[in-house]
Amino acid sequence: MASGEDHVYEALRTIVGDPFVSRDREELYMYSRDPGASIPRSADWVVLPSTTDEVQKIVILARDMKVPVVPISGGLTLSGLAVPVKGGIVMDMRRMDRIIEVNERSRYVVVESGVSQGKLLSFLKENYPMLRHSMPDAPPSASVVGNTLIYGSGHLSKHGAHSEMINGLEVVLGDGEVLRLGSCALSPYWFGRGPLPDLVSLFVNWFGTTGIVTRLSLKLYPSHPLRDMLIFLVQDPKTIPQAVSMITSTDMMEDVLIVASRPPKAPSVISLLTVYLTAETHEELDFKKELFVDMFKDFGQEGSRMVFTPKEMLPQKLIHGFMEEPQYAAATADFKKGGGFEYVGVVLPLSKVPVAWKMGEEIARKHGFDPLYTVRNVGLGHGVVFAFAYPFNRADEESLQRSRDALADTNDMALELGGTPWKSELEGQAKIMARMDPVVLSVMDGIKRVMDPGGIMNPGNWKHG
C-alpha cells in the first residue's frame, strides 16, 4: 500500500476513532460485493461516521486525497450501487441511526441516513401509532434514506413513490459544503419542499454522485386501526390496466400489488392481485371490501376475470405473508436454495403491463426461469413498478451468469417499451444514457461538476462516454 493510502487510513482513524475504520481484508471483501448478481469490485477503506461533522471531514479528506467515496446505508439495492466502481472509501452510514424528530401535526419525521426501515416502523408503532410511513417490502435492514433516494415504493403506494415524500435534506457535497434543502433551509421546520426552487431532486436517483445525505425529512401519513386485504386471481394479465385503473379511481385503497410466480409443484404461474385497505371502523372496512368485490363481479369474460378469492381459501401462511410489514420478499433468494436473486425493476405506464408481462415470460423462459413478477401501482394509476426477478445459486457461476443475461435482456425490453429501469446497475445505466438526449447528459455532467468538482462521489455511476 502506498504511503498516500496509509495517510488516508490514519486520517480516517483520527476522524472516527479506531474500531470504525478498516482496511482489513475481511471488511474489504464484504464491502466489495452485495447480495445481487454483480461481479465484485474492490474497496480500499471502510469507514463508519457517526455525525454530519465526521461525514464532512471524511469528504474533505477524500477530496484532498482525490479518492472516491461511496455511501452505503442499507446496501440492499441488489444492483451493486453501493459497491465502489473505482475503489476508494466506502462510507457505511449505519452508525448514524438517530430518529431526530417526529412532528405529529405536520406529519413528518426527520431521520439520519442510517435509520433502518425496521427501526422507523417499530418506532412509529410504539410511539406514534396514529402515524405511519410507506414501508417497502425490502428487508427491514434497508435504510429509509437509501430507499427514499432511489425512488422506492411501498405500502402507501397510492401517495406515489417515496422520493415524492421527501420534505427536505441535509447533504454534504463533494467539496465538503453542508447544505440544508427544503423548508429547513430557512426555518426550524422540515415540513415541505416548496415553494422554493427545488434542489432536493439533485440528490434523488443520483446514487450518491452529487452528495451524501446525512438527514432527511419524510412525510408520514395517518395510520388507521384496521388493515386488511382482498385477493383476486388474475385470469388474463391483459385485464390488469383496466382493473388497476378501476381500483385506483376510487382512491379507497392504500396499495395495489400484483404478484406472479409458479409455486413448487404447480403446473403453471399463478397471478394474484392484492388490494390493501385500511379503515377507522369495521363498517368502513366492510363497505370498502364490498365495493371492490362488487366491482369485479361482472368484470371480463370467462378466462379473463378477476376472481375474488376469499382469504380462507388460501394457505394461512400465504395470507400472513401478504399482511406482514414488510412482506418477506427476501424468500425469493432461497427459491433455488442459492442465496440470491436480482431483478430489473421498471417504471412503466400502466398500459404497458400486458406486453411487458408477455415479453418478460419470453425472456424468463429463454434463460431457463419461470416468470417471477411483482407489479406495484404507484400513485393513482400514474405508473407501475414492474419487477422481473431472477433467482440464482450463489455457489454456481453458471446460474449467476444466467441471471445476469436475463437482467440484460430485461433492461433492453424495458427500454424498448418506453419504460425507465429503476436503480439500474452499471450496464443498465449505460443503456439508459445511450437513449438520452446528449444535451440532457451534458446538463447532468454540469450538475455533477458543480456538486462534486473533484469527481470523487461514487464515481463510475451515471458516467457516459
Added chain:
Amino acid sequence: MALDDFKDVIHRCFRCGYCKFTSNYTDFNCPPYNKFRLETFSPGGRMWLIRAMMLKDIEPSQHLADILYSCTMCANCVEECRFKFHDDIVDIIMEGKASLVESGMVPPTARDFFKNIYLSGNPWKEPQQKRGDWARHYGIPVYKPGDEYLYYVGCIGSYDQRVQKMAGAFGQLLLRAGLSFGILGEDEYCDGNEVLMMGEQGLFEYLAQKNIELFKERRVNKIVTLSPHAYNVMRNKYPRLGGDFEVVHYTELLKELISSGRLKVPGGRKIKVTYHDPCFLGRWNSIYDEPREVLESVDGVELVEMRRNRENAFCCGGGGGNFYTDIIGGGESSPSRIRVREAADTGADIIAVACPTCMTMIEDGLKGEDLDEKIMCNDISEIVLDAITSAEEG
C-alpha cells in the same frame, strides 16, 4: 460435524439482515454487530466470511478470529433468520471457529482460555483442590452415590466470589427442601460448553468424556446445573458421547420444589424485579416461563419486563467465551452496559439473573454505568432465599 458438512447451506445466506434485529425490528440484537456496525460483525457477514474462508478467498487471520470470536453464540440469528437453514447458523459459526483453531489462528485470549482449562480444569488456572471450598461455608455436601441430584456448579460458580454466593443460595434452598444432593467439589471439572462454542472440539470431547466417566462412576442419574451453559451442553451434547443423564436447570427444579410444596416461600419485602433471560436457557432451550414463575411465586415481587425479553432478550455479552476474551466489552456500547440501562428503564430494584456468566457481566455493567448503588443484581435463588430468611427473621 465439520465445516464441509455445511457446504450446501452456507452460500444460502442472502445477507438480508433479518438476523441482526429483534422480531419487531426495534433494535439490533446481535451484540457484536450492535457494537461495531460493520457488516462483517453481523451474522450474515460471518456466514459470508466463513464461506470465503472455505473457498480460500480469504485466509485465516487475527482479525477474522476477532470477528468470529466476538460472536457470543446468543442465537438471536437462529431465532430471527427467516430462511429454512436458520438452525445451522450457530453451528456454522462454531465450525468456522474450529477451522481457526485448526490453523492456529485464534485470539490470544482464547488460546489462554483453552490452555488454562486443559491444564487446570478452569479458565483462571485456579487450583483444582480449591474448587469446592466455597461450599463448606454453606454446609453443602459432596455428592455420594444414591443421592437424588448431582449439583453441577461450574467454573464461575466455583471460583468467582460473587457467583459463589449465588451457588450457595441455591444449595441452601436444596438443603431446606430436604433434597438428597451433593457437589463434586474438587473432582468437578469444566463442562466444556464454552470450549465447544469456541471451536476447540478436541478439548471439548476430552472434557465431556472425563465428566461423563466421572458421573457414571459416581452413579449419577440426575443433574441440576447452576449454569444454563452447562445445562445446554450436558443436555444436548453429552448424549452423543454416551452421557445420557436427566439434566435440569436450577430454575426448573426450584419451580418444581415450590409448586409441589417442598419449598415454602413466604411473602418477602416489596421489590420490583426485572428478569434477564440467559441465551442458553431461553433461545437455546426455550425455557422462559419457569424462572418467571419462580419469581412470581415470591409474594412481594413485582415482575416487570425489559423492552427486550424472552426470545428478544439482549445478550449480556458474555457467551462464546466473551466473559473471558472480552472482545466486545468496554465502553458504553458494551452489551452488559446497554442491558443494565434497559433494566434501569423499567424502574426495577433488582435485575434477576439465572446464569453465572450473566451475573458477572451484569455486575460489571452496573459498575460501568454507575448504577450499582441503585440497582442490585441478584440470582433467582438469592431472591427466593432472601424472602424465606427475612420472613423467618420476622
